[in-house]
Amino acid sequence: MYETQNKKVINRLAKSDLKSKKMGNLFTMITIVIAASLLLVMGLFPGTVKLDLQRQLEYAQDVMYMGVTKDQIKNLQKDDRFSYMTYDKMGERMEMDDYIIFHVYFDGASTKIKTTELTEGKLPEKKNEVLVSKGYMKKIGKKAEVGTKIEVPLLSGKTEVCVVSGFTKDVKNTNIYQIRHSRAYAEKGSTLKDVNYDVLAKVAGAKSMTQDQFLNVIRDAAKKAAIPRSQVNENNHFVGTLPAGKFDPEMVTIAIVGIIILAAGIMVIYSIFYISVTGKTRQYGQLRTLGMTRKQIRKLVRREGFILALRSLPIGLALGGIFSYAARPGGFSLTNTVVMALIVIAIILITVLLSILKPAKMASMISPIEAANYSAYQGEGGKAQTKKLQRKITPFTLAKMNSARNRKKTFVTMLSLGIGGILFIGAVTFAVSMDKEKFVRQGPFEAGEFVIEISGNASETAKHGEMEIKLQKPFSDQLYDQVNDIPGVKKIHSFPGAEIEYDYQDQSKAADTVSLFTRDEVPEIKKCLESGALDYDDMLKNDKILIRGNDQAEEIFGWRFEIGDEVTLHYWDGKEKTKTYQVAGTIDNYKDGFLNGWFLLPDEEVERQVPGVDLTDTWIVSTDPESTNKVEASLDRLMEQNPNLIMTALRTHRVEYEASANQMILAILVMVLFIVLFSMINLINTLITNFMSQRTELAMLQSIGMTRGQIKTLVIGEGLVLAVGNVIISLLFGSLLGYGVCRLFGYMGVDYMVYQFPLAYSLIYIGVVVLVPCLIALFMIRKFKGQSLVERLREI
Structure with a gap:
């Protein structure tokens, strides 16, 4: 009975005490609300994204086996590891003026893998029936009505008259339009009859697999069906929803960010309770005088913390749930939210317990005698802070002395502020150091604003591909002079290459490209050498070859090019030539974005094999910035006169890449600003609590002659001591x-990060950190005026 009454007394005291310090409680609750909502959002986000993707992929294939024969299809059908299969064909792609058409066949009647979203009409059944989008009809200037006849162009130069049987859903922001044919056309139509089917399949129990388990299953199935690994195309979006294994990088990243948020929250909550305890030294001493034990004092402080946590958690969890739903409605799960909310509750309660552990212990150690003699200016433990007999007394020196007396409180506040400041300066340094122009120009656009290359239409219609087009010399000297003479063109960068077929391992006459290098480029290539050796003359004399991107070869084929192995290349310059080379070495990260294919050979060797052929693959045209638009108009006119060539402009890539960069920077800054918010809450609470605990001391100073202006300087000075310390820590370690x-x-080889000191952001941060103490001081002093000097002196 006695113990029960004691519990009730402690509860009442805790609730009564909380009512008496609403300002401090508000800051603590805001901190807990922010921490809880952030943790819930972060905890739910990976699962929400994956669940959203899983729901979107519910009717998508897990894997596609591309270009398989009928015998290979039969072998796959016998494999009981697949739960469902359907088929498609991917035919000709044809480049029009500013868009591309794509002849395809999909089994629109497929149920578990939906390949066609019919918005109007019916699926094509007859050979001449097609499905298109209304966007395509608009593009060709036809009315979007079922039954409309359209002429569909073919790569051969002919056209086919088709009847629109229905419409598919429009795809936003695309210039590729699919012409979807019937099964009858897929078997006998001119553009699809000679194309092998693709198999789209779902794997039984795939959702419960890890990424490696899933990949092993689909690759083993391909091996047993005699399908080359290069024809296995897993659905990367689906693979991304599967766990990576024991250590998921995404989860590790989120865990690290969560720990930072918790650390910041602990610092703020600890600081608030620490300041609260030091401000109530006399009160705890009085409670000890009345008979409360040290254990009960600790219990009282802990109870206050848990009451605040329990009041704040519902608000934080509700906000976190709302934010999670708003960010990804398609991936919201009530069950996952409830489970994660319970985890967050446990984490926050443990965080609060850890935060108040030290302040509670400190409160329990206060004796009645210490409490009676305590003064806010006395400092920690009443120890002497200096041996100086004489000191200069000004409002600002008093502010510095007060901060020095309670070093622990000052240190905790500075540390809390410093964490936020360091992360903020680090984040904005990342933001301003990202050269967006270099980010956009990754790849071929690093050298210029326009890329001119052989048209896909031309190479696809040619029997021997690009080499047949190159024999026609589309990159002629005359065209070079025409481009070079355009006002505003600075330089034309030319990149050669030879399209070949190669034999190696399970690849027989597989299409690829040989890139060329000169004797002068050897020193740069040697820097990128992974294995083997590079000697230009030895390669010419002994028929040796270099391999690019061996890691990608292993990912696609399951094997690597090994030093000493032989590779057979098939050239074509009007007639076929065959030559076998020995692998001399492997390289990585050399001119990525500018070179194509697995192979790299001396220019003299390739020119020896295909003499007289202009091997130019690509021109990259660089221009004066102010002339770019005019140059583009002139190049467009030249491309119209050269149908074998096609041009791509930098501006078409800029919007997408800049949006990607801005999203990444925004995500980082938003997270860091929450940490800074924690720090600011701590600073404001510290300044207000300091002022409230020093009211009687300030009244005494005012009674012996200190003016209101000097009081203001004193209060502002204490804030500026914290602000200056924070600025030094933030700028030094943040930089x-x-x-x-x-x-x-x-x-890591990323060249678009060029260090820049964030001067403007640093000045804004310094301004905010310095301004906050001044505003708080002015606010509290105005409040201070409402109480007479006599009333404040009575509290001494």
């Missing part, structure tokens, strides 16, 4: 963090 991140990106 080091930002510089380190930029160096790390550089080490």
